[in-house]
Amino acid sequence: MVVHTRVVVPNRRAGDGLTSWGAPALRPITLTRLAQQVLSSAGWSALRTAERERWMREILAGAPLTMLAPIHERVSTVTCLLGLMGELQRAHLPPDRVTQVARPGREADVALIYAAYHARCVTERRYDAAGAEHHAALLVDLPCQSTLVHGFAYLDAAQVALLDRLCDSGSVLTLPAGPGTAARTLETVAALNAHGWSSTALHDPPRSAGDHAIHGYLTATSVPCLSAGEYPDIEAEVRACLRQVRDWLAEGTPPERLAILVRNEGQYLETLADIAADYQIPLRSGLQRPLLASGLGQVLQAWCDAHTQGWPYRAVSALFTHPLVDRPEFLERARELRTTTPTGLDAWGSEWRWLALPESTTWRGALIGTVQRMLQDFGLLARCKDDVELNRLVVRFLHRLEDAAQRDGPCTREDVLSLIGFTLRSIQLPALAGKSAVPVLNPLGALACTADRVWVLGLSEGLFPAARSDHPLIDSFIRQRWSAQGVHLPDVRSLASVEDALIVAMLGTAQEELVISRPRRDLEGHALRPSLYWTRLHPGHSLSDLDAGSDHEREISSALEGTFSSRVAAGRHVELARHLSLDSAHAGHLSTSLMCPDHTWTPTELQVASTCRFRWWAEYKLRLAPPPLPWSSLALAALEGAQEPGRSDPDDAAAAALEAHVQTLRTQGQWRPGPLWPAQRLELLSRTRQLTDLTDTPLPASLPGENGPHLLTISAHSHRFRILFPGTRVERTPHGRQVTVYRRSGDAGALGERSQLTPDMLMALTLQATRATIGHYVALDTGKPSGTLRHVRKPTGDSPIMAAREVLARLGDDLTSGDVRPLVSPVMEVCQTCPVRAVCRLGLEQGAA
Numbered sequence: 001m002v003v004h005t006r007v008v009v010p011n012r013r014a015g016d017g018l019t020s021w022g023a024p025a026l027r028p029i030t031l032t033r034l035a036q037q038v039l040s041s042a043g044w045s046a047l048r049t050a051e052r053e054r055w056m057r058e059i060l061a062g063a064p065l066t067m068l069a070p071i072h073e074r075v076s077t078v079t080c081l082l083g084l085m086g087e088l089q090r091a092h093l094p095p096d097r098v099t100q101v102a103r104p105g106r107e108a109d110v111a112l113i114y115a116a117y118h119a120r121c122v123t124e125r126r127y128d129a130a131g132a133e134h135h136a137a138l139l140v141d142l143p144c145q146s147t148l149v150h151g152f153a154y155l156d157a158a159q160v161a162l163l164d165r166l167c168d169s170g171s172v173l174t175l176p177a178g179p180g181t182a183a184r185t186l187e188t189v190a191a192l193n194a195h196g197w198s199s200t201a202l203h204d205p206p207r208s209a210g211d212h213a214i215h216g217y218l219t220a221t222s223v224p225c226l227s228a229g230e231y232p233d234i235e236a237e238v239r240a241c242l243r244q245v246r247d248w249l250a251e252g253t254p255p256e257r258l259a260i261l262v263r264n265e266g267q268y269l270e271t272l273a274d275i276a277a278d279y280q281i282p283l284r285s286g287l288q289r290p291l292l293a294s295g296l297g298q299v300l301q302a303w304c305d306a307h308t309q310g311w312p313y314r315a316v317s318a319l320f321t322h323p324l325v326d327r328p329e330f331l332e333r334a335r336e337l338r339t340t341t342p343t344g345l346d347a348w349g350s351e352w353r354w355l356a357l358p359e360s361t362t363w364r365g366a367l368i369g370t371v372q373r374m375l376q377d378f379g380l381l382a383r384c385k386d387d388v389e390l391n392r393l394v395v396r397f398l399h400r401l402e403d404a405a406q407r408d409g410p411c412t413r414e415d416v417l418s419l420i421g422f423t424l425r426s427i428q429l430p431a432l433a434g435k436s437a438v439p440v441l442n443p444l445g446a447l448a449c450t451a452d453r454v455w456v457l458g459l460s461e462g463l464f465p466a467a468r469s470d471h472p473l474i475d476s477f478i479r480q481r482w483s484a485q486g487v488h489l490p491d492v493r494s495l496a497s498v499e500d501a502l503i504v505a506m507l508g509t510a511q512e513e514l515v516i517s518r519p520r521r522d523l524e525g526h527a528l529r530p531s532l533y534w535t536r537l538h539p540g541h542s543l544s545d546l547d548a549g550s551d552h553e554r555e556i557s558s559a560l561e562g563t564f565s566s567r568v569a570a571g572r573h574v575e576l577a578r579h580l581s582l583d584s585a586h587a588g589h590l591s592t593s594l595m596c597p598d599h600t601w602t603p604t605e606l607q608v609a610s611t612c613r614f615r616w617w618a619e620y621k622l623r624l625a626p627p628p629l630p631w632s633s634l635a636l637a638a639l640e641g642a643q644e645p646g647r648s649d650p651d652d653a654a655a656a657a658l659e660a661h662v663q664t665l666r667t668q669g670q671w672r673p674g675p676l677w678p679a680q681r682l683e684l685l686s687r688t689r690q691l692t693d694l695t696d697t698p699l700p701a702s703l704p705g706e707n708g709p710h711l712l713t714i715s716a717h718s719h720r721f722r723i724l725f726p727g728t729r730v731e732r733t734p735h736g737r738q739v740t741v742y743r744r745s746g747d748a749g750a751l752g753e754r755s756q757l758t759p760d761m762l763m764a765l766t767l768q769a770t771r772a773t774i775g776h777y778v779a780l781d782t783g784k785p786s787g788t789l790r791h792v793r794k795p796t797g798d799s800p801i802m803a804a805r806e807v808l809a810r811l812g813d814d815l816t817s818g819d820v821r822p823l824v825s826p827v828m829e830v831c832q833t834c835p836v837r838a839v840c841r842l843g844l845e846q847g848a849a
């Protein structure tokens, strides 16, 4: 029996799994870590990201380039070339071979840059993350010993070369290779065979859910332990996934034995984090994000941007109104300044001038006196007490600046800004760092890992397999030509086959239960087709068998599949009827009559109903809005109280009279104060005081017992209306009986001239009810008459009373037929003050227009 002294795995999690599985003495090591160890013992050190960029810029500036010369300073050129350097190193290509096959132009430029980059790595003994295995495989002395390599789905050329040199005879390497497996895995087998390894096929029957899923995937047969769910969008998909995870946790599965797998964590992590917070599910992800991508990073970057842009309003506002900044007065100030948009900090208060760094400063002064003070004064440090995540970010940020902050030496503003910018980009933090949490893994992180229950998200085209495109500098045609000359650089097709290897590895992680899902739309709302993997996997049962969270969600998912419950079918019918403007209850056409001859109308109610039937129905019948204030009646009571003979204080007397009248209205069930009554009461009393001051002379005495409600019953065609006029002051004058109605201009309930039942028509009805010959409205705001009407003894066709009857007749016809469709006056402002606009489709449409 061969005893393997070394075990190599693709990632740390796989190593932990192997150790806990029963081989604690194995001490597995990842291949990357092994490469780093041998490089380190040979005196090599890792190259940091910022150093890589600097190297590339220096190479581009000094190399005699042809095609790339005009664009060598662009950030995209640097990024693109760094990616290509990684590909060339992973393909384990010697620079001289690339130079031999490269044609003049961009190929020659790339070969030149690769040679220079490679030479500098070798000379300075530095390696980047993509080149560790490549440079390690080129070392002269390597610790060769018997090795077990387990858990990889495929290997690139540099990894094959390194393993070949590290593994002594008797070493074993396992790969999921067989008929139907990914081309990239078979290429790895061929490469190993070319290095003298021999292959042995193992035929173990499928045991775990993952084994069955892989078997089903390769043979296109149904998998009994596989469930599948299809969702309208990513959020719905993540909700379903986390609901299932919540159920699994509730059933007792430890979080570490669950796994959420996703091809690209970046596409799902925000949504996962948001919804997991709702469901209180701790998640953990290895994805690293720069501090700049966090809320704290955005505040600090906004502060840096404000400096570089010269403190324009937009930049200052972006800093002061960031959601993390806990200074409500900034929001108010931003609202005040939004029309003038002044530049500088003074507009926000001279006490904030210290935020702007002077041209010359000291490290301590800038970092402690300004940056740390900003975090303090903006409320971020106080927020850290409750926000663990923010606390973690602030501690990392301040810790990184600690050394610089202790320096008393001078520095410039640019020095400070560039240090902070660099710190924000260079601090990398795990995107999700929950303890004892459900892991969210990408395929590389999931290689050789196992979990009892696994959910694979995002099996839609473009998400998984990930979209790949040709490299802009060295495309597939060039790669094929190079390949024909013995220089193998994987082309886009070969890279795409990596995805096939990864899906197999992901499926294989599940031990007991496996769920796959896909969204129909991406985060931007674009339609997503099912991916190749989705169509090749045949689940044993649909996910609708599982807990759908609520009846509502179950109904929605069934409806999306074309099965409507009776409730959804009824709702669909309503929506269709609305869309086609068919007569229906939901369009405002009721099947029963709403006209009741015994109903007692108030003048305001009649005005509302005559103007818009729907508003009347919603406001008075469904009671969706508080009943309007009877201003006239209340004002009259307060005024009469204020002018009552023998009162000591007119204000107190007005208040007492008002209170007594409110009590009467309440007792009679005519009106009850709403939540705004305390404020309305103050307004009424203040208007009463104004009116009393304006009308110096006391009001003439009203006719005893005539101020009370007056009832009028009037016929309009076949309809009969009972109208109650609650507050009218009736006096005897030389010209006959006079009636006064107090109105408040701007009262939302008073439609005034905008009503079909105009104030003149209403006054004509009031005169009839009070048997007066002259009537006028008095504005509560000014105390002046705002409209007067004299009684017309012989009504003609166009007299207000006849016009009022016509309006009432139309209203009666509509209410009898149950027609309460929104009826908008030609004057559209009626909708602006409508209290039920929120439930009126027409009103909302007008608002949107």
Ligand code: SF4
Pocket (backbone or CB within 6 Å): 612, 613, 614, 615, 822, 823, 824, 830, 831, 834, 835, 836, 837, 840, 841, 842, 843, 844
């Ligand atoms: S918003 Fe306009 S149309 Fe709608 S109920 Fe109110 S007044 Fe009528």
